[in-house]
Amino acid sequence: MTGSDTALLLVAVVLAFLANDLWRWLGVVASDRIDEASPLFVWIRLVATALVAGLVAKFVVAPSGGLAQVPLWLRLAAVAIGLAAYAAGRRSLALGVGAGAATLVCGVAAFGY
Amino acid sequence: MTAEPSAPLRRSEAEPEPVAVDGGPAKPPRDAFLQGLRASISTPGFVLWGSFIGFGAMTHDFGWPLWLAAFSTALIWAAPGQLVLAGALASGAGLAGATFAVSISGVRLLPMVVAIMPVLRSERTRFWTRILAAHFVAVTAWFEGLRLASALPRAERMPFFFGLAAGLVVGSVVSTATGHAAAGLLPRALAVGLLGLTPMYFLMSLERGADGFAEKLAIGLGLVIGPLAGLLTQEFDLIATGLIGGTAAFFAERFRTEQAGS
Numbered sequence: 001m002t003g004s005d006t007a008l009l010l011v012a013v014v015l016a017f018l019a020n021d022l023w024r025w026l027g028v029v030a031s032d033r034i035d036e037a038s039p040l041f042v043w044i045r046l047v048a049t050a051l052v053a054g055l056v057a058k059f060v061v062a063p064s065g066g067l068a069q070v071p072l073w074l075r076l077a078a079v080a081i082g083l084a085a086y087a088a089g090r091r092s093l094a095l096g097v098g099a100g101a102a103t104l105v106c107g108v109a110a111f112g113y
Numbered sequence: 114m115t116a117e118p119s120a121p122l123r124r125s126e127a128e129p130e131p132v133a134v135d136g137g138p139a140k141p142p143r144d145a146f147l148q149g150l151r152a153s154i155s156t157p158g159f160v161l162w163g164s165f166i167g168f169g170a171m172t173h174d175f176g177w178p179l180w181l182a183a184f185s186t187a188l189i190w191a192a193p194g195q196l197v198l199a200g201a202l203a204s205g206a207g208l209a210g211a212t213f214a215v216s217i218s219g220v221r222l223l224p225m226v227v228a229i230m231p232v233l234r235s236e237r238t239r240f241w242t243r244i245l246a247a248h249f250v251a252v253t254a255w256f257e258g259l260r261l262a263s264a265l266p267r268a269e270r271m272p273f274f275f276g277l278a279a280g281l282v283v284g285s286v287v288s289t290a291t292g293h294a295a296a297g298l299l300p301r302a303l304a305v306g307l308l309g310l311t312p313m314y315f316l317m318s319l320e321r322g323a324d325g326f327a328e329k330l331a332i333g334l335g336l337v338i339g340p341l342a343g344l345l346t347q348e349f350d351l352i353a354t355g356l357i358g359g360t361a362a363f364f365a366e367r368f369r370t371e372q373a374g375s
Binding site: 009010011012015016019020021022023024025026027028030039041042047048049052053054055056059060061062063064065067069070075083096097100101102105106 | 156163171176178189191194197198200202208211213217218219221222223231240244248296311312317318331338350351354355356363
């Protein structure tokens with residue numbers, strides 16, 4: 001990675017900090033004024049939820065980097081097994097994420113991708 | 114909480130007796146801070162750190178230097194925002210597109226701050242203390258802070274929250290660096306497993322945090338639209354996914370309520 005790439009990343013991180021903290025600061029300023037149940041606010045929350053869900057799906061279906069070398073069926077199997085463990089463990093994040101990651105590790109080790 | 118016998122936590126004789134503001138006598142701020150610090154070492158903390166190990170591995174995969182990955186955790190302190198940033202940059206979005214997508218992902222923080230601030234603050238809490246506390250609001254710190262601080266006398270809550278947040282941040286920065294380093298050293302199968310941590314953590318956190326029909330629909334639509342939008346545009350696919358999925362879920366919920374009401 002060249003120096004200018006790193007400089008660009010640093011700028012991106014600082015911009016992301018500002019873009020993200022903006023909402024926290026607005027939260028402080030508005031903490032006794034805002035109506036969480038207002039339609040505008042409900043809509044913005046849903047947009048944010050769909051955005052993060054879309055990103056997760058992209059990471060699984062069309063990843064870049066190391067995950068891209070793992071076949072799609074194994075990625076989907078890992079998510080499915082993770083979700084099954086999560087559900088079986090009464091919505092335990094640790095169990096679900098652990099089972100999913102273990103599936104990936106075993107799959108890559110067994111099939112040598 | 115029973116009295117702590119351990120030496121570092123005992124108040125020295127010279128310190129003045131703290132004044133109780135609300136909810137009985139309060140421990141001095143330093144003790145409350147340490148109590149928060151200890152509370153960060155918990156199951157939610159370990160799950161969070163696990164996901165930051167995954168994030169660190171991911172940034173290694175995308176070619177970020179280690180220090181920058183750790184710095185992003187310390188500065189941004191929002192795993193969804195960091196994930197969006199890394200993902201957007203890796204799939205070719207420019208600075209503007211990436212920043213905008215991060216900002217959209219951060220909207221969720223506003224209601225969280227609004228919800229926790231009345232619990233943490235006392236009448237004497239300064240504006241800048243509130244701004245600093247708001248900066249530390251993120252899913253795990255928020256959930257645990259709200260749950261644990263509510264049970265404390267009011268004067269202890271803010272220092273307790275700062276202790277809790279400090280523990281979570283430091284652990285997360287260390288985890289990010291560890292994940293980044295491990296991704297380069299571990300056997301390939303394990304490194305790939307680390308890369309899978311973050312998407313799965315987010316998928317399950319989303320499901321866990323979703324209350325109601327509209328949120329669940331927004332997740333479902335986002336999951337379907339995300340990869341499709343990625344085929345059309347790499348610069349604005351995340352924003353398009355959010356707008357289309359979120360708006361559709363919004364109107365579906367309105368339609369449903371109207372049907373139920375009529």
